[in-house]
Amino acid sequence: MKRNIEDAFNLHLNAEFYSFYLYLSMANYFEAQNLGGMAHWMRVQSEEERSHAMKFVDFINDRSGRVMLQQIDQPRTDWNSALEVFEDAYSHEQLISGKIDELVELANQHHDHAAHQFLQWFVSEQVEEEATSLGIVEQLRRVGDNPVGLLMIDQQLVGRAPSGDSTSA
Numbered sequence: 407m408k409r410n411i412e413d414a415f416n417l418h419l420n421a422e423f424y425s426f427y428l429y430l431s432m433a434n435y436f437e438a439q440n441l442g443g444m445a446h447w448m449r450v451q452s453e454e455e456r457s458h459a460m461k462f463v464d465f466i467n468d469r470s471g472r473v474m475l476q477q478i479d480q481p482r483t484d485w486n487s488a489l490e491v492f493e494d495a496y497s498h499e500q501l502i503s504g505k506i507d508e509l510v511e512l513a514n515q516h517h518d519h520a521a522h523q524f525l526q527w528f529v530s531e532q533v534e535e536e537a538t539s540l541g542i543v544e545q546l547r548r549v550g551d552n553p554v555g556l557l558m559i560d561q562q563l564v565g566r567a568p569s570g571d572s573t574s575a
């Protein structure tokens with residue numbers, strides 16, 4: 407694989423590992439708030455992010471590139487409300503979608519069809535991830551300060567099943 411695509415993929419897998427860290431941090435915040443359903447949802451999400459990073463690791467290796475792991479930034483650890491956490495999650499997914507789009511542009515510029523095809527899974531995944539986090543943001547906005555509403559959403563999120571590599575939530 408071309409060097410600049412390899413470098414960009416290495417940079418991106420770091421962003422996916424950061425996503426793993428960020429969602430794990432959000433899970434721990436919810437544990438501390440005794441919102442077990444939201445903690446569970448974030449824990450599952452963090453595992454998905456780790457699997458996204460590993461897809462990049464495997465792709466680089468399969469193309470005889472060199473995986474270069476870099477330092478992972480410290481994520482935020484505190485928020486003021488469940489709504490603020492999910493708003494952050496939604497913003498983060500928008501940021502990641504932008505990065506995926508840039509990778510697709512780069513693959514196209516270099517006529518790297520294998521990289522282009524690999525990235526298509528992530529293009530679809532990002533549509534779903536943005537929609538899911540925004541959906542929860544909207545529910546949380548609707549319940550506002552109502553503690554019963556908050557607990558109902560928490561109960562609903564406890565049902566998120568761990569997902570396999572090819573599925574998402």
Ligand code: FEO
Nearest residue numbers: 422455458502535
């Ligand atoms: Fe792997 Fe949520 O982006």
